[in-house]
Amino acid sequence: MTDGPGQPFQPAILLEGVTKRFGSVVAVDNVTLAVEEGEFFSLLGPSGCGKTTLLRMLAGFETPDDGSVYLRGEDVTLVQPNKRATNMVFQNYELFPHMTVFNNVAYGLKLKKVPKDEIGQRVNEMLEVVGVGGLGARAADQLSGGQQQRVALARALINRPAVLLLDEPLSALDVKLRKRMQLELKSIQHSLGTTFVYVTHDQEEALLMSDRVGIMNHGRLLQIGAPRSIYEQPRNEFVADFVGTLNDFAITVTRTEGDLAVAEHGDGDRIVVMAGDDCRAGHTLRIAVRPERILVTPSDEETDSGQSASSLSGRVEDVIYMGPITQYLVDTRMLGRVVSQRMSNEEATLITPGLEVAVTWAVDAAFPLSDRDSVDNPTT
Amino acid sequence: MTESLSRRGPRRKRSRRGTSGEVLVAIDRRRKVAAWLQLLPGSAYFTLLFLVPLAGLAAMSFFRLVDFDPVPAFVLSNYAEVLTTSIHVRLGLRTIQVAGILTVIVLLVSFPCAYVLNFVFRAKRQLLYFLILVSLFGGYIVRIYAWRSILGRQGVINQTLIGMGIIEEPIRYLLNSMFAVGASLVNFLIPLGVLPIYAAMQNVSPHVIEAARDLGASRIRAARQIVLPLSMRGVRAATAFVFIATLGEWVTPRLLGGTKDLLIGNRIEFYFGQSLEWPQGAALAMTLMVAMGVFAYIIISLMKRLTR
Amino acid sequence: MTAPGWRRTLVRLRRRPLGSAAFMVLVFVFLFAPLVVMVAFSFNSSPRLSFPFAGVSIRWYQEIFTDTLVLRAFRRSIQAAVVTAGITGVLGLLAALGILKVAARWRTVFLTTALGPLAIPGLLYAIGLAVFYRQIGVGRSIWSANLGHALIALPFVFLIIGASLERFRFGLLEAAQDLGATRWYAFRTVTLPLILPAVIGAMLLAAAISVDDFVIAFFTAGQDKTLPLVMYGRVLKGIDPTLNAIGTVMLILTTSLAFMAASRTTIGER
Numbered sequence: 030m031t032d033g034p035g036q037p038f039q040p041a042i043l044l045e046g047v048t049k050r051f052g053s054v055v056a057v058d059n060v061t062l063a064v065e066e067g068e069f070f071s072l073l074g075p076s077g078c079g080k081t082t083l084l085r086m087l088a089g090f091e092t093p094d095d096g097s098v099y100l101r102g103e104d105v106t107l108v109q110p111n112k113r114a115t116n117m118v119f120q121n122y123e124l125f126p127h128m129t130v131f132n133n134v135a136y137g138l139k140l141k142k143v144p145k146d147e148i149g150q151r152v153n154e155m156l157e158v159v160g161v162g163g164l165g166a167r168a169a170d171q172l173s174g175g176q177q178q179r180v181a182l183a184r185a186l187i188n189r190p191a192v193l194l195l196d197e198p199l200s201a202l203d204v205k206l207r208k209r210m211q212l213e214l215k216s217i218q219h220s221l222g223t224t225f226v227y228v229t230h231d232q233e234e235a236l237l238m239s240d241r242v243g244i245m246n247h248g249r250l251l252q253i254g255a256p257r258s259i260y261e262q263p264r265n266e267f268v269a270d271f272v273g274t275l276n277d278f279a280i281t282v283t284r285t286e287g288d289l290a291v292a293e294h295g296d297g298d299r300i301v302v303m304a305g306d307d308c309r310a311g312h313t314l315r316i317a318v319r320p321e322r323i324l325v326t327p328s329d330e331e332t333d334s335g336q337s338a339s340s341l342s343g344r345v346e347d348v349i350y351m352g353p354i355t356q357y358l359v360d361t362r363m364l365g366r367v368v369s370q371r372m373s374n375e376e377a378t379l380i381t382p383g384l385e386v387a388v389t390w391a392v393d394a395a396f397p398l399s400d401r402d403s404v405d406n407p408t409t
Numbered sequence: 410m411t412e413s414l415s416r417r418g419p420r421r422k423r424s425r426r427g428t429s430g431e432v433l434v435a436i437d438r439r440r441k442v443a444a445w446l447q448l449l450p451g452s453a454y455f456t457l458l459f460l461v462p463l464a465g466l467a468a469m470s471f472f473r474l475v476d477f478d479p480v481p482a483f484v485l486s487n488y489a490e491v492l493t494t495s496i497h498v499r500l501g502l503r504t505i506q507v508a509g510i511l512t513v514i515v516l517l518v519s520f521p522c523a524y525v526l527n528f529v530f531r532a533k534r535q536l537l538y539f540l541i542l543v544s545l546f547g548g549y550i551v552r553i554y555a556w557r558s559i560l561g562r563q564g565v566i567n568q569t570l571i572g573m574g575i576i577e578e579p580i581r582y583l584l585n586s587m588f589a590v591g592a593s594l595v596n597f598l599i600p601l602g603v604l605p606i607y608a609a610m611q612n613v614s615p616h617v618i619e620a621a622r623d624l625g626a627s628r629i630r631a632a633r634q635i636v637l638p639l640s641m642r643g644v645r646a647a648t649a650f651v652f653i654a655t656l657g658e659w660v661t662p663r664l665l666g667g668t669k670d671l672l673i674g675n676r677i678e679f680y681f682g683q684s685l686e687w688p689q690g691a692a693l694a695m696t697l698m699v700a701m702g703v704f705a706y707i708i709i710s711l712m713k714r715l716t717r
Numbered sequence: 718m719t720a721p722g723w724r725r726t727l728v729r730l731r732r733r734p735l736g737s738a739a740f741m742v743l744v745f746v747f748l749f750a751p752l753v754v755m756v757a758f759s760f761n762s763s764p765r766l767s768f769p770f771a772g773v774s775i776r777w778y779q780e781i782f783t784d785t786l787v788l789r790a791f792r793r794s795i796q797a798a799v800v801t802a803g804i805t806g807v808l809g810l811l812a813a814l815g816i817l818k819v820a821a822r823w824r825t826v827f828l829t830t831a832l833g834p835l836a837i838p839g840l841l842y843a844i845g846l847a848v849f850y851r852q853i854g855v856g857r858s859i860w861s862a863n864l865g866h867a868l869i870a871l872p873f874v875f876l877i878i879g880a881s882l883e884r885f886r887f888g889l890l891e892a893a894q895d896l897g898a899t900r901w902y903a904f905r906t907v908t909l910p911l912i913l914p915a916v917i918g919a920m921l922l923a924a925a926i927s928v929d930d931f932v933i934a935f936f937t938a939g940q941d942k943t944l945p946l947v948m949y950g951r952v953l954k955g956i957d958p959t960l961n962a963i964g965t966v967m968l969i970l971t972t973s974l975a976f977m978a979a980s981r982t983t984i985g986e987r
Contacts, residue, residue, distance in 0.1 A: 127910045450807070458849075555755040657838020660931060674840050690844065701837075
């Protein structure tokens with residue numbers, strides 16, 4: 030853990046046991062994290078989870094009470110923000126309202142005493158890159174939300190930071206613009222190759238944009254991984270619940286078949302899950318299933334799910350049409366309410382409230398849950 | 410120290426940890442010192458030119474007058490002399506009475522004025538507010554003098570009334586009377602009353618009134634039950650400004666009042682200006698200041714009780 | 718307006734704030750009556766304060782602009798305004814910046830004591846200052862009066878700048894620092910330009926307070942008579958038609974200061 034300068038694989042950012050307290054509140058609790066050069070890394074968590082504090086420690090606005098921050102192998106724990114090779118896109122942009130767009134973007138370069146004609150050239154280039162070319166002479170307080178966002182991005186990126194820090198930069202934009210900016214940000218990051226650390230509370234945004242995501246709650250980094258692994262193999266209940274919607278059940282194992290555990294109930298209702306070797310009949314397991322993996326079919330139709338699948342009978346409570354997908358709430362005899370989400374297609378219209386249905390899912394759709402908030406040693 | 414702070418105990422040995430804390434403390438201390446240094450010149454100026462002179466005035470009230478020269482001493486005779494002079498008691502009571510009446514009049518005009526400014530003519534409030542500011546800075550002496558042109562025997566009012574045939578002889582008591590003093594003072598004090606009330610009303614959202622109206626309150630009721638309590642801070646400030654300004658007034662009665670229409674301020678000015686008996690003047694000023702404090706306390710607690 | 722029906726017209730009329738408008742007109746007529754009268758009489762060709770006018774002339778203006786006493790007083794008033802604005806601008810800005818960073822209980826102490834000059838009558842402060850100057854042996858002069866003007870204007874300046882700093886988004890300073898600025902550079906390029914309208918507005922207000930002051934100058938300026946003192950002397954002597962002209966000049970001076978102050982501070986508010 031003591032990478033000195035000059036070693037071959039220098040992470041862009043290395044946090045070692047970083048802790049920050051505000052009074053008696055532990056905002057960031059013993060976080061260790063490495064972010065690679067050129068990576069798009071997101072910190073995802075609910076408000077107050079410590080993700081912004083962590084970002085502000087990277088920028089230098091907060092100093093950790095404990096632990097160290099390394100930037101490209103150099104210890105910057107105590108370095109002031111104006112001396113750090115990081116730049117930030119603030120949540121409400123913080124554009125200087127009394128300056129033009131040009132002067133906003135040129136601010137950092139002027140401080141670095143870059144020659145005047147070079148400043149002009151680089152600013153105009155950067156404005157083109159972020160898609161606001163030609164707005165240089167506009168006053169910063171006469172921009173739309175999306176334009177402000179782009180100028181804030183340009184103002185930070187033009188300094189060629191080692192790491193660009195983004196603090197919920199899209200949260201003030203309307204849904205449509207936000208979706209577009211997500212893709213644009215991703216492509217700008219890709220073309221410039223700059224390391225991005227991106228703070229958000231929007232799980233969809235994090236999954237869509239990031240190379241890797243770190244999930245935080247109560248100041249702790251609970252899990253780090255690629256979007257797919259975070260979504261499909263969450264290691265604890267909080268992560269599973271925060272990233273996407275979730276059905277979670279407690280089941281009592283009635284018998285085991287090899288590494289499969291089976292819970293049976295009444296006539297025909299059964300749940301089959303992968304379980305460890307030490308699983309015995311009578312054990313209680315907590316499992317979770319994503320709604321989109323759950324199939325709902327009318328009871329009179331024969332399903333060919335086979336013996337390995339879970340299958341429950343129930344009655345449709347409600348059908349909620351949400352555009353591309355439709356959500357079914359099914360009251361099952363064994364587990365109570367189960368939520369299923371399917372594509373809204375022709376077949377879906379056959380299922381109506383009150384209908385007796387079979388609810389099924391494949392073995393690999395269910396995953397076991399550990400307790401809420403337990404840390405799963407998130408070293409990578 | 411760092412060990413006890415870290416809940417999880419030492420993870421690795423780090424010699425730098427101790428310095429981290431020290432650097433932080435040093436930066437913090439430097440910023441605090443800078444803040445106090447920034448406050449210093451203003452505080453020093455304030456102390457030297459406000460607190461010290463007032464203390465000097467208090468001290469002066471105990472000095473002895475020897476050959477028209479105040480000599481440091483500690484005598485209570487100035488207070489005895491000032492308080493037993495019957496004209497002071499009479500002028501004091503009249504001043505308080507006038508101040509009370511003027512305060513009520515000014516508040517009765519200022520509150521609706523601020524209300525209309527902030528809620529009724531909201532689109533034009535910047536302009537109206539500015540006009541009120543202008544009238545505040547329209548010149549103190551200038552305006553007193555202008556009242557002479559309005560109220561005098563040959564003044565605007567008398568000549569207009571004669572021209573219209575309503576009266577034959579000019580009304581004499583318009584000028585050099587308590588009426589003239591009151592009119593001029595109300596004129597001068599209305600901006601002082603409107604500004605703090607208006608400032609306090611800025612924090613009252615027009616939607617609150619709409620909500621009250623929606624629930625069935627009349628305009629007047631909404632103003633009284635919703636806006637008044639919410640802008641009470643401003644009303645209190647306005648009351649204090651107007652009352653205090655009247656208590657210290659002496660130029661207006663001097664220039665617009667008759668020979669008998671004086672206020673307590675005129676006596677203080679007399680001691681400092683004409684008779685040069687400064688210790689007596691200081692004693693009277695200190696008495697006025699104490700009385701003012703007592704009245705301010707009574708009025709404010711009364712207003713608090715009324716709004717509850 | 719295609720035939721709305723008489724009931725509709727009636728309701729529409731009732732919805733118009735006619736009562737409020739009438740009330741405001743009355744208030745403004747009353748507030749501005751003395752000012753209008755003064756300006757009007759300053760152009761009256763007759764020396765008597767009689768109404769209606771004998772004729773229109775600018776002779777009183779010609780008179781005051783050749784009157785060395787008035788001109789000297791005018792110069793003193795301007796000097797007082799500049800000095801007061803300068804002192805209060807520096808002290809007020811520094812104090813308003815400093816108070817942001819001290820602990821909350823100290824802030825309350827400072828803010829409360831700063832209101833002191835507003836809480837006592839000008840007369841009492843003026844004689845207190847006169848007593849103070851006499852005790853420390855400072856003579857009466859325009860400078861002595863200036864120091865007093867600055868003191869009574871200081872709370873206003875401090876509060877106005879403080880209010881603009883309260884609205885200031887300190888995130889902007891973090892942005893500047895993040896881009897490499899030192900604290901001083903960030904203050905110069907971000908804080909100062911953004912609060913400057915409020916600072917200048919507050920200084921203009923201080924200047925207006927100084928020009929308008931009578932009572933402090935009366936007790937501390939001695940023979941260095943400012944415009945209000947000259948006017949007071951002439952009022953005491955009796956009717957003097959130049960007074961309206963002097964008054965009008967002063968009105969223009971103070972209102973243009975107040976106008977600039979008001980427009981700057983409202984820009985600062987947004």
